[in-house]
Amino acid sequence: MAKVQGLPARAAALRMLDAVLRRGETLEMAERAFAKGLTQSDRGLARAIASETLRWLVDLDALIDGATKQRLPDDAKPRTVLRMMLAQVLRLDTPPHAAIATGLELLDGGPRRLAHGVFSALTKQGAGLPEVPTLPAALVVRWGERATAIAAALADPPPLDIALKDWSATDRWAGELGGISLAPGHVRLPRGTAVERLAGFEEGEWWVQDLAASLPARLLGRGEGRAVLDLCAAPGGKTLQLAAAGWRVTSVDKSLKRLDRLVENLERTGLAAEVVAADALTWEPSARWDAILLDAPCTATGTCRRHPDVLHRIGPRQIEEMAELQAAILDRATSWLTPGGMLVFATCSLEPEEGEMQAARVSLAPFPVASDELPAGLEPTAEGWLRTDPAMLADAGGLDGFFAARWRRAA
Template sequence: MDIPGLPARRAALNLLDAVLRRGETMEQAASGALSRVRGDADRGLAKAIASEALRWRVDLDALIDSATRQRLPEDAKPRAVLEIMLAQALRLETPPHAAIATGLPLLTGGPRRLAHGVFSTLMKQGATLPPVPTLPDKVRERWGQRADAIAAGVALPPPLDLSLRDPAATTEWTERLGGISLAPGHVRLPRGTPVEALDGFREGAWWVQDLAATLPARLLGPGEGRRVLDLCAAPGGKTLQLAAAGWEVTALDISKRRMERLADNLERTGLYARVVIADALNWVPEAPFDAVLLDAPCTATGTCRRHPDVLHRIGERQIEEMTQLQARLLARACDWLSAGGSLVYAVCSLERAEGEEQARKVPLAPNPIRADELPLGLSPENGSLRTDPGQLGEQGGLDGFFIARWSHS
């Protein structure tokens, strides 16, 4: 007999397995893991359970270990099932009896009795989670002094940020949508807001884009008809920003599927850019550009609020692979600038190897970022900008980025 809600829990367990054992992103794993889950609500629940289990995994495991005589192996199935049961009870306000009814069927025999005993013991003890999730040890080591502040920003999924096609209409759209604005051309709404139902979606008045992700394009200023290359452009938020700011945009990316999404957003917003699907390591432009924006491929650890899987699947190997690619892309971007042109380099990563250490190798004249170019509450350091999820916490935080800017003499 089918148990209501069981397919969603089985899917959540499969998502955890894909992330922790195979190193996949939740996005990569979703199509397979959710294939037998019917309805958007249950699919959303499965992703929410897996996300909260990953966000709080260190603390959930500490609770599990406190209630077992012999420590369960890291990859033991009962541990993963207990993680999703506890994530529901302690983070998603699922009644304990419902967590048991939909969790224990994922196990058989002795493991089922073990999971039942551990979960029941913790519930009777009134188990709770700390206010801020504990980061994995290796993550804390990499992030150093910033780790505690970042962890505070990871505690909750992010709000919904919108970028406006017309920054002059910021006040109007903030009022129409009932949100807040932290910068011209930006509106922030509570998380969970259904995007396509919002006023202005069909007419292309805005697009979804985290506040931090808007900063690289902002730092190039108004285009006034000048030529800019948006290198590694997909999914396209920065291309839309640059086109709206009056730049003549060439948007280049290797992913045909993701560039189709960009093309759809260009059509929806009525903006124009030349779309090129090519490998940036082989492509050669016809002429230099007045500006190049390189939002480089990276480990994306700065998106840990919305993608907590990065806390568990990113390590030194992935960082090294990304830094090698970034260095090659930076070298090409520098060669494609005209005299007097500007280069902005950005990564949505919290790793110094992908940010500050890459920036030191760029053979161009630094063009320091100024405080008056940034939203209130953000400040440059040594001419570059480092954002993280712990900043602007009272307003809902933002993703972690490193951004730097140079000029071609």
């Protein structure tokens, strides 16, 4: 199989898609499992094929169904291979002959002839994709009036955002790296940028972090030596923000592997935090904090621009499970504040069960978000909460979907 040039990447992409669509695994997990051993370029190609297939899955299936007399089952191997072949030609500018040569090698016998016939018919017809991906019907119902705008924001992978250790150097780094800044301490670069090769990376001057993901920590302001708990902290972007803003940070997460990344980033940036491996549901802290940032585990549907697997593997069951977990952690965290202490709760989810509905049940005194705390073009909700989605700041490249709310404990 590996004798055909480019085949290992396609074989890995096929396995990745099967893991996401049939077993409900994340694309990141699937990539680690099935792309290991590939060259860097083949691994990138496998990820790109799988990502674009998932991003345009509904529309790719519509093309396939329009060219077959009998509908292929959703989990049929020929359907997935056809999805990949079409995604390569229509989204990744792969020549049709290369898509055929590598795609058909993944099939045998009748399925191979079927895939060849359907693909050839579609390419001869000049079949194409719409300008905007079609969302699965369940998402249109869940996301309501924002669904159309969000879909438009998913047409292309997002740009690269970085967060700066020193906000006063924003203009310098934007100029040196050839990017734009949408907020102090933020620089946005074109997608496809090789992070490790950029100036300032090895020196620890910045780290990769979506603009929306940086907003919850910004809501805590300057630390001035006060103590903050970063709960569910890994992989560590918010810990780095808080440490750079002068907080004495305690970072807690139960994932040792993800904490390793946090420690690596602390070492690279020269920032400091106390790192604790513990489960927030069972951990019994001996201290209280002046501030707590709870970026709670969630379905991560707000990250659909760069993780299109969430469009297809997240449903009511996963949302309900995550909401129950968030409520349990939130209830515990509210008791760990010092008098007058601040709590920020955040999730990278577009689901109200994981955002607005969680905030509505917190009994602490609201500390509303103000307009001047947010990048230009974003405004707090009527409740004083923060809600972003991928369609916001679209002219500047968009941002992830996030929810955040803030409270103070009575003095």
